[in-house]
Amino acid sequence: MNTYIALLRAVNVGGTGKLPMAELRAMCEAIGFEDVRTYIASGNVVLRSARSEKQVKALLEKELARYAGKPVGVLVRTPEEMAAVLAANPFADAAPNRNVVVFLDAAPASDALATASHRNGEEIALGRREIHIHYGDGMADSKLRIPAAKHGTARNVNTVAKLVEMALE
DSSP: OEEEEEEESSSSBTTBSOOOHHHHHHHHHHTTOEEEEEEGGGTEEEEEESSOHHHHHHHHHHHHHHHHSSOOOEEEEOHHHHHHHHHTOTTTTSOGGGEEEEEOSSOOOTTTTTTOBSOSSOEEEEOSSEEEEEOTTOSTTOOOBOGGGTTOEEEEHHHHHHHHHHHHO
């Protein structure tokens, strides 16, 4: 059995994509995942499965599309991959609630930094399948736009650390 962390896109954020976490857990169990646990209401799931990362992603996206009536993106990582994201954090000394990781399905485009716009002091760095952002003055007033992050999903470093902790329990 493999342990995975699944991150859902656009769930329970800004009034869109409402999905109670109890329903998400039940959905995951119904499609055969085991030891399913969620963390906060923004679509974070730790689960176990004999399936591959790609299979977990495909099964969960199919079931979420059936439930929501529209596509819901899912990004899947192993606990080791998530721990490596934390270890490679270029802004490790920054406040973790202002330190965000945008998870992507593939490596960010080589022009991801050059195409970012409306920067106002934010720091950006590229990871393996992530974009790291440090919002020095906080996210509330930021107008930062990163086209390469459009199909990703963001989590602050506190959430990433908690998901790693849960997955390794």
